[in-house]
Amino acid sequence: MTDYGKYRYQMFENAGHWFPGTKANRCNECGDCLPRCPQDLNIPQLLTDTHDRLYTRQGRRLWE
Template sequence: MKWLHSLPGVSVVLSGMSTMKQLEENIEISSDIDTLSPEDMEIVKKAAQIYRSRTKVDCTGCKYCIPCPQNVAIPEVFQLYNNAHVYGSFDESSRSYSNLIQKEEDSSRCVECGLCEEKCPQNLTIIQYLKDARDDLYSR
């Protein structure tokens, strides 16, 4: 919450809630909030740079690319690929990718029809990223 309140131009921070208790907690948290110090903001900036440098696919998970005619779980493949590189969780991501293979939803199913790329609002080269993810996650 502090970080959000520290961003220029932010005057309201909306937080999801479904009970009166959550509403009361959010009011309490927001009523006594300071902004982050310049030093803290620099730490956040450095962390974001590290995260971005390790991210392989800038997929937001919007799912506009699905359904895929070949049943490729495109956002899930990209999430596993990114997690492997951002968090160093190669073994876990590879195991999860194996589950996609068993469910016949892995990137090897891609026939390069291009329908996903036509629908992607980020204009990602999905076909190439699927190949990269397959090569990286399947080979481990």
């Protein structure tokens, strides 16, 4: 599933693409999510790790 995960991750924030969402590096580490997570997860750290694992390149632009 790693290749599929990378494929879908590249769809986030692509101009004109139907797949909604933002890339994990949008996290600004404000920490607001930390006290709200019922599993006590370090969400900013997990997002950084996710981006490092799934980001491969900039998406193709539809125009220059």
